[in-house]
Amino acid sequence: RAKDAGRGVYRAYEPQLHVQAEERRVLEMALRKAIENNEMYLAYQPVVDAGTGGLTGFEALLRWTHPKLGAISPAKFIPLAEEARLIGPIGEWVLRTACAEAAQWPSHIRVAVNASPDQLQNPGFVSEVVSALAHSGLSPERLELEVTESVFMHEGLGATRTLERVLDLGVRLSLDDFGTGYSSLGYLSRTRFSSIKIDRSFVQAASKGVREAIAIIRAVVALAKSLEMATTAEGVETEAEHQMVQDLGCTKVQGYYFGRPLPVEEARTLANRWDEARAAA
Ligand code: C2E
Ligand code: MG
Ligand code: MG
Ligand code: MG
Numbered sequence: 001r002a003k004d005a006g007r008g009v010y011r012a013y014e015p016q017l018h019v020q021a022e023e024r025r026v027l028e029m030a031l032r033k034a035i036e037n038n039e040m041y042l043a044y045q046p047v048v049d050a051g052t053g054g055l056t057g058f059e060a061l062l063r064w065t066h067p068k069l070g071a072i073s074p075a076k077f078i079p080l081a082e083e084a085r086l087i088g089p090i091g092e093w094v095l096r097t098a099c100a101e102a103a104q105w106p107s108h109i110r111v112a113v114n115a116s117p118d119q120l121q122n123p124g125f126v127s128e129v130v131s132a133l134a135h136s137g138l139s140p141e142r143l144e145l146e147v148t149e150s151v152f153m154h155e156g157l158g159a160t161r162t163l164e165r166v167l168d169l170g171v172r173l174s175l176d177d178f179g180t181g182y183s184s185l186g187y188l189s190r191t192r193f194s195s196i197k198i199d200r201s202f203v204q205a206a207s208k209g210v211r212e213a214i215a216i217i218r219a220v221v222a223l224a225k226s227l228e229m230a231t232t233a234e235g236v237e238t239e240a241e242h243q244m245v246q247d248l249g250c251t252k253v254q255g256y257y258f259g260r261p262l263p264v265e266e267a268r269t270l271a272n273r274w275d276e277a278r279a280a281a
Contacts, residue, residue: 027080032086035093040090040093041063041065041263042098042101044058044111044262045254045262047252049252050233051251056110057111057142058111064077082117087118100132101268103136110143112146113145114146114147114176115151117147117154120159126165149178149187172195173191173192175196178197178199179198194230195232196220200234207244221248221249233248233254238257
């Protein structure tokens with residue numbers, strides 16, 4: 001916007017830039033202490049089998065409530081944590097907590113944990129996974145790691161090797177936000193993903209009738225099927241969207257229509273009652 005108004009206007013924006021830098025500094029300092037101060041917790045969003053309607057697992061989503069600043073969105077603090085190189089320790093806490101909490105759920109219910117590129121660059125990541133599994137007693141098949149295509153962009157080979165070692169443990173991998181990055185089909189042949197998660201932006205566009213979005217979902221579903229991978233439609237908010245992604249052949253669904261991210265106790269209760277609740281409905 002400043003650009004449109006011409007060069008002379010830049011100065012007027014400086015105070016705001018300063019506030020942004022100041023806000024970042026404050027948030028970064030707060031972020032350094034967030035875990036030890038018990039300000040973080042995980043919310044769990046249901047992942048559902050599109051065919052049967054059964055609950056297959058939950059995605060762990062990090063939440064941060066600062067005592068003074070209130071709830072801060074992951075869209076804001078995750079990139080900040082990545083830039084400040086704090087995502088390593090935070091991600092390790094997420095992994096340990098998610099495994100420990102998931103170990104309390106019915107044994108057919110999986111947990112998906114998001115992992116940042118930085119974490120996969122760390123040679124110690126594999127032992128973090130081993131340790132989180134050992135401490136929680138969660139079996140490796142119940143853990144799924146969600147990575148985005150950006151993992152392969154920087155130092156791709158290091159990350160690929162880490163992913164291979166994680167796969168050797170029996171942990172599953174899914175490719176998150178598919179279609180939003182610099183998608184290359186090469187990633188799909190290089191690494192054994194169990195599932196491709198189709199980004200909410202495609203689901204939304206398709207539900208508005210955007211033909212390109214529909215064509216892309218169809219193509220991804222066909223590709224995933226031939227590679228024996230699941231396809232998860234993200235951000236399904238309505239019955240109509242559910243119907244559409246089911247018609248397009250997505251095998252799993254996730255979104256507000258099936259459930260918002262829930263506190264751990266509620267997720268556990270839901271997991272225990274899902275089948276009964278559906279039978280009664
Ligand atoms: P993501 O992994 O793609 O997670 C899905 C996001 O979509 C979540 O946002 C979820 O709350 C939201 N969502 C789910 N269903 C719907 C829906 O029907 N409608 C709408 N409008 N949104 C829906 P959230 O929790 O704000 O997280 C945003 C992103 O932050 C995540 O995107 C993920 O990239 C990142 N993130 C969250 N937790 C972690 C974490 O523990 N570690 C790392 N590295 N990243 C995380
Ligand atoms: Mg995710
Ligand atoms: Mg996603
Ligand atoms: Mg996303």
